[in-house]
Amino acid sequence: MSRLWLCFVVVFPMLAGLFAPLVYRKKQEFFRAYLGISVLLNSVLVWLLLFHRPEAGITLFYFTGNLTIAFELDGLGCVFAGLVSFLWPLATLYSFEYMAKEEHEDIFFLFYTMTYGVTLGIALADNFLTMYCFYELLTLVTVPLVMHTLTREAILASRKYLCYSIGGAAFAFIGMIFIILYGSTTDFVLGGVLEPGKIGGKENILLLVYIFTFLGFGVKAAICPFNSWLPQAGVAPTPVTALLHAVAVVKSGAFAAMRVTYYSFGTEFLRGSFAQHFLMVIVMFTILYGCSMALKETHLKRRLAYSTISNLSYILFGVVIMTPLGLGAALTHMVCHAFMKICSFFCAGAIMHQTGRHYIHELDGFARRMPRVFAIFTVSAVALMGAPGLCGFISKWNLAAAAIDSGNVLAWFGIGCLLASALLTAMYMLTIVVRGYFPGEGFDYDSIADVKDPNFRMLLPLLIFAAAMFLLGIHSQPFVDLFMRVAQGSF
Amino acid sequence: MEMILNFPCLCILLTMFSAIISSALNRRWARYLNTFVVTLVGILSAAVLMFTLTSGKSYVYQMGHFPAPFGNEIRFGSLEAGMALFFSVIMLLSLNGGREKIRMEIDPGKEKLYYIMINLLLSSLLALVYTNDIFTAYVFVEINTISACGMIVITEHGRTIEAATRYMIMSLLGSGLFLIGICILYDMTGHLLMEYLYTSISNIMAAGTYRIPMMVAIALIVVGLAIKSALFPFHAWLPDAYGYSTVSSAAMLSSLVSKGYIFLLIKLIYRVIGFEVFFGSRIINVLFVFGLAGMIMGSVSAIRENDIRRMISYSSVAQIGYIYMGFGLGTGAGMVASAFHILSHGATKSLLFVAAVGLTDASGGHKEFDELTGAAYRNRLAGAAFLVGALSMVGIPLFSGFISKLLFAQAAVQSQGKALAALVVLAMSTVLNAIYFMKTVIRIYTPTDKKYEVTAFGYKVSYAITLGCFILLNLLLGLFSQPITNWITQGLTILQ
């Protein structure tokens, strides 16, 4: 396909979003049809692009010096773009139903649809500057979504989110400057672009800068100690928390970390350095920290948010292994976690939407009244724990295999962390499930007589995600092969 | 083309004479004259800019009949012409944007005086930009101070009088130091014209005699100008002066007056002190440290502020810190970055001031954040403009602030041993900027049920046009920075 389509898929949702308030009328159907068709069309285009990749990238314009805004679809971008464009239409369908109860639907969909384009921009970015631009833009277009309810809590949360994200980007910016000056190009090239001739004796500074950059992008991926925005941002409507704070936004952070590590600084340069060890320790700590906090949390969405924190660090753990296998494993978990977490969030959203209950102790006995939602929630819980046969196991297996294969003893401890975290995951997820199914002796089911399963608009995405979890769990080979090829640069 | 060479001098004279003529006119005509003159200066400067850019050379224009080294000279290259254009554009926009406020806040009998001050300010700025004579520079520094004081005090608000007094004292301290510096230089070299000073100084430095007195003189000049341009910790006068004066004054003070001094400093560095001498001295380390401190402390003070105007003022302290940090890096790239930041900060800060006044007026004139809740819905354009300004200040790509950040960072990496400190502080400062600007943005975009009396001010066409122009200017600087940096680099090269 023509390279112009690369631009189109990024710009189109942004424009479609901008026009959303104009289309907004009393008649909901028209508005929804407009949004649905726009999003679906864009997703179809993205998938067409994935299968007919343009030969070369496209440069939009020259920024300053040799810095350009340019798009290209490489392997890593394919994975992320494919993931995002698969999830977005489903999430949109879900949010139609969810947002029917909320106010300012038009404003919500304005930013929701724009975010689609911005996220694709990150996926398709061909060089550091483009990615950085869209990364900042992502922060800006998602803040109104966090703020949506306009409660005091929401405003504080969005403020925090904004400051954290922009702060993180500010540190990532340092990395960009160094890549501009010490790299042969700012384009993303697998293996890194640093020029050995230019580095000359500044290895340590560069490693320090790498740490800054990684942590800077890590803010969006909620790496400890920069994670506190994520649970707080859970005040946003659930489609936002689910899609953005479990997939698009946080994965953008992880994706950026991959780009920085494998495509800019280069693993050859980083492997075995103090930077790798330092980051690995932080990531391992985050894995355990997220889980422990999740266990402590009694608010359903916040618990899932903490779980996200921990799982994102699985991805980052894969990244800091700094081998092609590690990148492949990180990608596997990126995709698998997307399905698992969006699914569990949507279940939580369905519960909140149907009953308005937020806390776990309020969910006693719900499984009987919402059997479908709870069954799917159970599946996602079991998948998150990493039981074989579901997708969580595949990614854990790949992560562990990569860690062992790297021969890095610290990474072996990382496997221990993964497993400890899996145990904690079992604890915090299954206690919810057990509560739902086994509310206790003599539980009065009449007290929750009003609770019932949502309609198909909410259930359909859930079913698709659950099916995807199974599919990835028992037939992962083509996917994993693809990720490994991406990681080796042969895709 | 000879004609064009007269334009710079003509501009200065035009503005000075219009100040004198204004005193004989009524306030309406004074306003018209002022607008006309500023526009004309802009057009003339643009012509000069085009001319110098195409020729790529700089020109010396002899004033009166005495040739150098005795006479007085004007010298202009592309950088000077560009700065003159930029100053006049910002001035025009600031005045236009705050026109209604001027009418409301200033006693009608004194409005004429205000325009006289403006004309004087412009003339002194132009003179600072163009002059080739260091003593002339001093003279216009003083004129600049006086007109700036007048602009502050004109609202006759208790706080502004106090602020003007403070500003006066600090400013005079600065110009005093500057004057002493000039005296010492004159004593040692016997010259006032810049080329000759430059030659003498490099001879003296090469010879090794009088090295310390020379350094003292340079230090005095630099510190004097630094005080006048409100480098941390000499910024105490700034929040009150910017925060309580009328909005046009605030916008011009922050984007023109202090920038005029900074531009003068750049000129002195290149044309008098000499690039190598200056960067070889320890002064730049001092500037670097104060610059960094300013970047942090300015923002910290801004975070603590509960008044939107004062918050923006404190942000200026931080931004001035950026510029001095650029000087302190001691590289050509750092100077380019600083020069670019003069433009980008000038464009952004005046935008913020003008937008802020739209927001406060939509909130019953309150400047506290509590009252500003939802202001962006009451005055949508001002809200959007403030958003643009804030994003630019935080350094979001596509806006001008990002480019200056980029240039500063690149310059920092090239510098010797200062890279990491500069970059980390840059990042921290970005975080701090984000904290207070984004807090404000979120605040003004939070709807509220509270009703405010809608003033007509926010919906004036001229105000809207002004904001539109400011936003455009910002995007222009952000998106098409390459020609601008090229121009600055070229201008700095021919400055020597």
Add this chain to the structure above:
Amino acid sequence: MNHILLFPIVFPILAGIMLLTVMKYQNRKPLLAYVGTVLGVNALWGLFAMFRVSEGVTVFYLTKSLPIYLKVDTVGRLFASLMVLVWLLGGLFSFEYMKHEKNEQRFYGFYLILCGVLFGLDFSGNLITLYLFYEFMTLTALPLVLHTQTKEAVMAGLKYLFYSFAGAYMALFGVFFIGRYAKTLEFTPGGVIDPSVFRENETLFFVVAMLMILGFSVKAGMFPMHAWLTAAHPAAPGPASAVLSGIIVKGGILALIRVVYEIIGVDFLRGSWVQQWWMILSLLTVFLGSLLAFREPVLKKRLAYSTVSQLSYILFGLSLFEVQAMTGSLLHIIAHVFIKVALFFTAAAIIYMTGCKRVEELRGVAKGMPVTMWCYTIVSLGLIGIPPTSGFISKWYLAEGALHTGIPVFSWLGPVILLLSALLTAGYLLPLSMRGFFPGEGYDAGRFAGKEPPLSMRVPLLIFAGLTLGIGLFPNVFTNILSAAADFLM
């Protein structure tokens, strides 16, 4: 053709899921008929399939290096046969017992699913398949544990879950490393790791082996991770505690046999610190379990502690890496299944008929329920190890195996502790019989009158008691097969 191995796994799982989701039974009769049919058909088919098919079947690949692979061997057949037997009789028993519990449909749903999962566990032909079914065994057994939904049961269920997963993940750590270094994950007697590779990374492999042993033995209730067992088993409804204590815990044992004998290989471990620690821990558990059982007043808890102790007999036998001890272990697996299921059935029958839970309440119980108590006494003797019961044979083999090994200290310490523990076993099991038959002065004779449980409860009890005696009387049938299997594994 070989894919018929899948049938006994998939069929009950689907049937169970149907029962849980789609079907709505108003009456008990059709429900029981459904469950009975499924169990019966599945048992027949399962037995048919496992004795018919001996080649392996690769079902599909989880990911490139992880095939789901089914293969039946002697050990698998042994475990599967035991499971089928217990499941059928347990089903029969529960038809009566579950009358006084709610949510029968859910119970049977998971009962069926668990049957399929256990078939899968027993049929699994490589480590990953084993691990997969192992995890799902943990998960699907959970609803049985917390069936009664009392606070106690829920807490016990969660405890069970978390201990099990802690163990499973410790084992998974090992699985990861094995997956990296092994040639294949398929079970091969003697291990799948290249000796040279093993020698290079000896410490690593020892750590891995120890972690896997510790991890899988959580299910088998080995000290220090035994606490879940004594909480979970008593909390479940009677038939469920029987199958939990009889079969589910054997899942851990099966996994250990597979890992130690067919993945890592005993030759590598013999004489290492791993073996020593395993022996120490299992002997400690044997003794401690008995001791705690001795002090426990509640009957079902006492039986659960007894399970802890008895399972470690098996573990001790496994840890010796010796053919005879191994035979003893395998035999004890059989013996323990029958005995422990029978014991729990007794406890369940008593609770069902009388509601009594504590041992001291049961004075004179045998007057009212003579058949039940006779069965109880016979199997108790079996557990203590008094000839001519199965327990005697298995312990004999175990002790002899231990003496054979010639490992310093343990070769004699093991049998001594086994003996001590047998004494304690007598101490905690027999008082019930004695008090039951000989209540002494001043007991209320009418209390237990006519409390003999119905036929469907008595039949399983009688069958198990009979089997216990049968093995003891004709041990050669079993020992021949089992020692051949043990030989094969070495």
